[in-house]
Amino acid sequence: MTSTIRSGCPINLTLETIGDRWSLIVIRDLMFGNRRHFRELLAASEEGIASNILADRLKRLVEAGLLSKADDPSHKQKAIYSLTEKAIQLVPLIVQMGAWGRRHLPTTPELAIRAQLLEEGGPEMWDAFMDELRAVHLGAPMPSGPRVADRLAAAYAALSGEQAGGQP
Template structure:
Protein backbone atom coordinates (compact mmCIF):
# COMPACT_ATOMS: atom_id res chain seq x y z
CA UNK A 1 0.00 0.00 0.00
CA UNK A 2 1.40 3.38 -0.95
CA UNK A 3 1.68 6.20 1.57
CA UNK A 4 -0.91 8.91 1.03
CA UNK A 5 0.31 12.09 -0.61
CA UNK A 6 -0.97 15.46 0.49
CA UNK A 7 -1.40 18.76 -1.28
CA UNK A 8 1.04 21.35 0.08
CA UNK A 9 -1.82 23.69 1.01
CA UNK A 10 -3.79 20.98 2.85
CA UNK A 11 -5.10 21.74 6.31
CA UNK A 12 -2.86 20.07 8.94
CA UNK A 13 -5.89 18.78 10.86
CA UNK A 14 -7.38 17.25 7.71
CA UNK A 15 -4.00 15.75 6.76
CA UNK A 16 -3.76 14.19 10.23
CA UNK A 17 -7.27 12.75 9.96
CA UNK A 18 -6.48 11.35 6.50
CA UNK A 19 -3.42 9.62 7.95
CA UNK A 20 -5.59 7.76 10.46
CA UNK A 21 -8.58 7.13 8.23
CA UNK A 22 -11.30 6.77 10.84
CA UNK A 23 -12.18 5.93 14.43
CA UNK A 24 -11.02 2.33 14.06
CA UNK A 25 -7.48 3.48 13.34
CA UNK A 26 -7.45 5.55 16.53
CA UNK A 27 -8.85 2.62 18.51
CA UNK A 28 -6.10 0.36 17.15
CA UNK A 29 -3.48 2.96 18.12
CA UNK A 30 -5.09 3.32 21.56
CA UNK A 31 -4.99 -0.44 22.07
CA UNK A 32 -1.35 -0.49 20.96
CA UNK A 33 -0.45 2.30 23.38
CA UNK A 34 -2.32 1.09 26.41
CA UNK A 35 -1.98 -2.65 25.76
CA UNK A 36 1.52 -2.77 27.19
CA UNK A 37 3.05 -4.86 24.41
CA UNK A 38 3.30 -5.29 20.64
CA UNK A 39 0.04 -6.82 19.44
CA UNK A 40 -0.94 -9.63 17.11
CA UNK A 41 -3.89 -9.52 14.73
CA UNK A 42 -5.74 -11.94 17.01
CA UNK A 43 -5.14 -9.83 20.12
CA UNK A 44 -6.57 -6.75 18.40
CA UNK A 45 -9.55 -8.80 17.29
CA UNK A 46 -10.31 -10.47 20.63
CA UNK A 47 -9.18 -7.92 23.22
CA UNK A 48 -10.70 -4.68 21.93
CA UNK A 49 -13.91 -3.82 23.77
CA UNK A 50 -15.37 -2.23 20.64
CA UNK A 51 -15.46 -5.50 18.68
CA UNK A 52 -13.79 -4.59 15.38
CA UNK A 53 -14.62 -6.81 12.38
CA UNK A 54 -11.68 -8.77 10.94
CA UNK A 55 -11.94 -7.20 7.46
CA UNK A 56 -11.89 -3.69 8.92
CA UNK A 57 -8.98 -4.61 11.20
CA UNK A 58 -7.01 -5.97 8.24
CA UNK A 59 -7.58 -2.79 6.25
CA UNK A 60 -6.70 -0.44 9.13
CA UNK A 61 -3.53 -2.35 10.05
CA UNK A 62 -2.41 -2.07 6.42
CA UNK A 63 -3.22 1.66 6.39
CA UNK A 64 -1.45 2.36 9.69
CA UNK A 65 1.60 0.38 8.56
CA UNK A 66 1.68 2.12 5.16
CA UNK A 67 1.43 5.52 6.86
CA UNK A 68 4.33 4.74 9.19
CA UNK A 69 2.39 4.51 12.44
CA UNK A 70 2.87 0.77 12.98
CA UNK A 71 5.55 -1.72 12.01
CA UNK A 72 4.88 -5.36 11.24
CA UNK A 73 7.41 -8.03 12.26
CA UNK A 74 7.54 -11.79 12.89
CA UNK A 75 6.35 -12.88 16.32
CA UNK A 76 9.35 -14.47 18.06
CA UNK A 77 7.02 -16.74 20.06
CA UNK A 78 5.03 -18.10 17.08
CA UNK A 79 6.43 -18.76 13.60
CA UNK A 80 3.18 -18.16 11.71
CA UNK A 81 2.19 -14.95 13.47
CA UNK A 82 3.23 -11.32 13.15
CA UNK A 83 3.12 -8.55 15.71
CA UNK A 84 2.48 -4.86 15.24
CA UNK A 85 4.50 -2.26 17.13
CA UNK A 86 4.17 1.48 17.44
CA UNK A 87 6.62 3.69 15.59
CA UNK A 88 8.05 6.94 16.95
CA UNK A 89 5.51 8.76 14.78
CA UNK A 90 2.67 6.94 16.59
CA UNK A 91 4.21 7.35 20.05
CA UNK A 92 4.24 11.11 19.48
CA UNK A 93 0.42 10.90 19.40
CA UNK A 94 0.28 10.32 23.18
CA UNK A 95 -0.45 14.02 23.92
CA UNK A 96 -3.29 13.97 21.37
CA UNK A 97 -4.73 10.80 22.92
CA UNK A 98 -4.39 12.31 26.41
CA UNK A 99 -6.23 15.48 25.38
CA UNK A 100 -8.97 13.47 23.64
CA UNK A 101 -9.34 11.37 26.82
CA UNK A 102 -9.59 14.55 28.93
CA UNK A 103 -12.23 15.94 26.61
CA UNK A 104 -14.13 12.66 26.86
CA UNK A 105 -13.99 12.79 30.66
CA UNK A 106 -15.59 16.24 30.65
CA UNK A 107 -18.11 15.89 27.83
CA UNK A 108 -19.19 12.25 27.70
CA UNK A 109 -20.22 9.61 30.21
CA UNK A 110 -17.37 7.09 30.21
CA UNK A 111 -17.51 3.92 32.28
CA UNK A 112 -15.69 4.57 35.57
CA UNK A 113 -13.19 1.73 35.10
CA UNK A 114 -12.41 2.80 31.53
CA UNK A 115 -11.96 6.45 32.52
CA UNK A 116 -9.08 5.80 34.92
CA UNK A 117 -6.27 5.84 32.34
CA UNK A 118 -7.55 9.10 30.89
CA UNK A 119 -7.85 10.58 34.38
CA UNK A 120 -4.31 9.58 35.32
CA UNK A 121 -2.96 11.09 32.08
CA UNK A 122 -4.96 14.27 32.66
CA UNK A 123 -3.77 14.57 36.27
CA UNK A 124 -0.16 13.81 35.33
CA UNK A 125 -0.09 16.30 32.48
CA UNK A 126 2.78 16.70 30.02
CA UNK A 127 5.36 15.28 32.47
CA UNK A 128 3.50 11.96 32.67
CA UNK A 129 2.89 11.98 28.90
CA UNK A 130 6.65 12.16 28.36
CA UNK A 131 7.22 9.31 30.84
CA UNK A 132 4.54 7.26 29.07
CA UNK A 133 6.13 7.93 25.67
CA UNK A 134 9.54 6.89 27.06
CA UNK A 135 8.00 3.64 28.28
CA UNK A 136 6.34 3.04 24.89
CA UNK A 137 9.73 3.62 23.23
CA UNK A 138 11.16 0.92 25.48
CA UNK A 139 8.34 -1.55 24.74
CA UNK A 140 7.96 -0.94 21.00
CA UNK A 141 11.33 0.43 19.86
CA UNK A 142 13.80 -1.23 22.22
CA UNK A 143 14.91 2.00 23.92
CA UNK A 144 16.33 1.73 27.45
CA UNK A 145 13.79 1.08 30.18
CA UNK A 146 12.84 4.32 31.94
CA UNK A 147 13.29 4.67 35.69
CA UNK A 148 9.61 5.60 36.17
CA UNK A 149 6.76 3.40 34.95
CA UNK A 150 3.75 5.32 33.67
CA UNK A 151 2.03 1.97 33.06
CA UNK A 152 2.40 1.08 36.74
CA UNK A 153 0.77 4.36 37.70
CA UNK A 154 -2.15 3.77 35.31
CA UNK A 155 -2.54 0.13 36.41
CA UNK A 156 -2.62 1.16 40.09
CA UNK A 157 -5.37 3.69 39.34
CA UNK A 158 -7.30 1.07 37.36
CA UNK A 159 -6.99 -1.44 40.22
CA UNK A 160 -8.18 1.17 42.74
CA UNK A 161 -11.18 2.03 40.53
CA UNK A 162 -12.07 -1.66 40.14
CA UNK A 163 -12.29 -2.19 43.93
Protein backbone atom coordinates in the same frame (compact mmCIF):
# COMPACT_ATOMS: atom_id res chain seq x y z
CA MET B 1 -10.81 6.21 3.17
CA THR B 2 -9.60 7.58 -0.12
CA SER B 3 -5.93 8.29 -0.59
CA THR B 4 -6.12 11.59 -2.46
CA ILE B 5 -4.98 14.62 -0.48
CA ARG B 6 -7.69 17.21 -0.01
CA SER B 7 -5.49 20.04 1.26
CA GLY B 8 -2.17 20.72 2.94
CA CYS B 9 -3.77 21.96 6.15
CA PRO B 10 -2.26 20.16 9.15
CA ILE B 11 -5.68 19.52 10.69
CA ASN B 12 -6.94 18.05 7.46
CA LEU B 13 -3.87 15.89 6.90
CA THR B 14 -4.12 14.52 10.43
CA LEU B 15 -7.79 13.74 9.83
CA GLU B 16 -6.93 11.97 6.60
CA THR B 17 -4.42 9.83 8.48
CA ILE B 18 -6.29 8.92 11.67
CA GLY B 19 -9.70 10.53 11.18
CA ASP B 20 -11.88 7.47 11.09
CA ARG B 21 -13.69 5.37 13.63
CA TRP B 22 -11.12 2.60 14.06
CA SER B 23 -7.52 3.70 13.52
CA LEU B 24 -7.13 5.35 16.89
CA ILE B 25 -8.92 2.48 18.63
CA VAL B 26 -6.25 0.13 17.30
CA ILE B 27 -3.46 2.49 18.35
CA ARG B 28 -5.05 2.92 21.77
CA ASP B 29 -5.13 -0.84 22.34
CA LEU B 30 -1.52 -1.16 21.24
CA MET B 31 -0.53 1.77 23.42
CA PHE B 32 -2.47 1.24 26.64
CA GLY B 33 -3.61 -2.37 26.42
CA ASN B 34 -0.22 -3.64 25.26
CA ARG B 35 -1.77 -5.89 22.63
CA ARG B 36 0.71 -6.83 19.96
CA HIS B 37 -0.89 -9.66 17.94
CA PHE B 38 -3.79 -9.73 15.53
CA ARG B 39 -5.93 -12.04 17.66
CA GLU B 40 -5.31 -10.01 20.79
CA LEU B 41 -6.41 -6.84 19.08
CA LEU B 42 -9.39 -8.61 17.61
CA ALA B 43 -10.76 -10.42 20.65
CA ALA B 44 -10.06 -8.08 23.52
CA SER B 45 -11.36 -4.88 22.00
CA GLU B 46 -14.10 -3.21 24.02
CA GLU B 47 -15.73 -2.05 20.83
CA GLY B 48 -15.68 -5.34 18.91
CA ILE B 49 -13.79 -4.58 15.71
CA ALA B 50 -14.43 -6.93 12.78
CA SER B 51 -11.50 -8.97 11.52
CA ASN B 52 -11.54 -7.55 8.01
CA ILE B 53 -11.64 -3.99 9.32
CA LEU B 54 -8.77 -4.75 11.69
CA ALA B 55 -6.72 -6.28 8.89
CA ASP B 56 -7.40 -3.25 6.71
CA ARG B 57 -6.47 -0.75 9.43
CA LEU B 58 -3.28 -2.57 10.37
CA LYS B 59 -2.27 -2.52 6.73
CA ARG B 60 -3.03 1.18 6.35
CA LEU B 61 -1.32 2.12 9.60
CA VAL B 62 1.81 0.24 8.57
CA GLU B 63 1.73 2.01 5.19
CA ALA B 64 1.26 5.35 6.94
CA GLY B 65 4.32 4.69 9.07
CA LEU B 66 2.44 4.55 12.36
CA LEU B 67 2.97 0.86 12.99
CA SER B 68 5.62 -1.65 12.09
CA LYS B 69 5.14 -5.36 11.64
CA ALA B 70 7.67 -8.04 12.53
CA ASP B 71 7.78 -11.82 12.78
CA ASP B 72 7.50 -13.40 16.18
CA PRO B 73 10.60 -15.60 16.57
CA SER B 74 8.66 -18.03 18.76
CA HIS B 75 6.01 -18.81 16.16
CA LYS B 76 6.45 -18.61 12.40
CA GLN B 77 2.91 -17.45 11.79
CA LYS B 78 2.71 -14.87 14.52
CA ALA B 79 3.14 -11.21 13.63
CA ILE B 80 4.09 -8.57 16.17
CA TYR B 81 2.85 -5.06 15.64
CA SER B 82 4.77 -2.19 17.20
CA LEU B 83 4.20 1.53 17.48
CA THR B 84 6.64 3.75 15.61
CA GLU B 85 7.98 7.05 16.92
CA LYS B 86 5.39 8.78 14.77
CA ALA B 87 2.60 6.97 16.60
CA ILE B 88 4.19 7.45 20.02
CA GLN B 89 4.07 11.18 19.38
CA LEU B 90 0.30 10.90 19.23
CA VAL B 91 0.25 10.59 23.03
CA PRO B 92 -0.50 14.28 23.70
CA LEU B 93 -3.28 14.22 21.13
CA ILE B 94 -4.80 11.07 22.61
CA VAL B 95 -4.58 12.53 26.10
CA GLN B 96 -6.48 15.61 24.93
CA MET B 97 -9.11 13.39 23.33
CA GLY B 98 -9.49 11.52 26.60
CA ALA B 99 -9.68 14.74 28.58
CA TRP B 100 -12.35 16.22 26.34
CA GLY B 101 -14.37 13.01 26.24
CA ARG B 102 -14.22 12.63 29.98
CA ARG B 103 -15.47 16.17 30.50
CA HIS B 104 -18.24 16.22 27.92
CA LEU B 105 -19.40 12.69 27.17
CA PRO B 106 -20.95 9.88 29.24
CA THR B 107 -17.83 7.86 29.99
CA THR B 108 -17.59 4.77 32.14
CA PRO B 109 -15.60 5.45 35.36
CA GLU B 110 -13.19 2.51 35.12
CA LEU B 111 -12.45 3.34 31.50
CA ALA B 112 -12.00 7.03 32.23
CA ILE B 113 -9.61 6.75 35.17
CA ARG B 114 -6.53 6.46 32.98
CA ALA B 115 -7.55 9.49 30.96
CA GLN B 116 -7.93 11.37 34.22
CA LEU B 117 -4.51 10.35 35.56
CA LEU B 118 -2.79 11.29 32.33
CA GLU B 119 -4.57 14.62 32.17
CA GLU B 120 -3.64 15.44 35.76
CA GLY B 121 -0.09 14.21 35.30
CA GLY B 122 0.57 16.85 32.67
CA PRO B 123 3.27 16.91 29.99
CA GLU B 124 5.94 15.45 32.32
CA MET B 125 3.87 12.32 32.76
CA TRP B 126 3.17 12.13 29.02
CA ASP B 127 6.87 12.34 28.29
CA ALA B 128 7.64 9.62 30.82
CA PHE B 129 4.95 7.42 29.28
CA MET B 130 6.31 8.05 25.80
CA ASP B 131 9.77 6.99 26.96
CA GLU B 132 8.29 3.75 28.28
CA LEU B 133 6.60 3.18 24.94
CA ARG B 134 9.93 3.73 23.18
CA ALA B 135 11.42 1.07 25.40
CA VAL B 136 8.66 -1.46 24.76
CA HIS B 137 8.10 -0.79 21.06
CA LEU B 138 11.38 0.57 19.73
CA GLY B 139 13.92 -1.26 21.86
CA ALA B 140 15.12 1.84 23.69
CA PRO B 141 16.39 1.37 27.25
CA MET B 142 13.63 1.35 29.82
CA PRO B 143 13.74 4.48 31.97
CA SER B 144 14.36 3.89 35.67
CA GLY B 145 11.87 4.64 38.39
CA PRO B 146 8.21 3.76 38.78
CA ARG B 147 6.36 3.09 35.56
CA VAL B 148 3.49 5.24 34.37
CA ALA B 149 2.00 2.17 32.70
CA ASP B 150 1.90 0.41 36.06
CA ARG B 151 0.14 3.32 37.71
CA LEU B 152 -2.46 3.37 34.97
CA ALA B 153 -2.98 -0.38 35.13
CA ALA B 154 -3.26 -0.33 38.91
CA ALA B 155 -5.82 2.46 38.85
CA TYR B 156 -7.87 0.61 36.27
CA ALA B 157 -7.65 -2.65 38.22
CA ALA B 158 -8.71 -0.93 41.43
CA LEU B 159 -11.87 0.38 39.80
CA SER B 160 -12.79 -2.66 37.78
CA GLY B 161 -12.02 -5.31 40.37
CA GLU B 162 -9.73 -7.18 38.00
CA GLN B 163 -6.05 -7.97 38.27
CA ALA B 164 -3.74 -5.62 36.42
CA GLY B 165 -3.17 -5.91 32.69
CA GLY B 166 -5.51 -3.42 31.38
CA GLN B 167 -8.46 -2.98 29.12
CA PRO B 168 -8.80 0.36 27.36
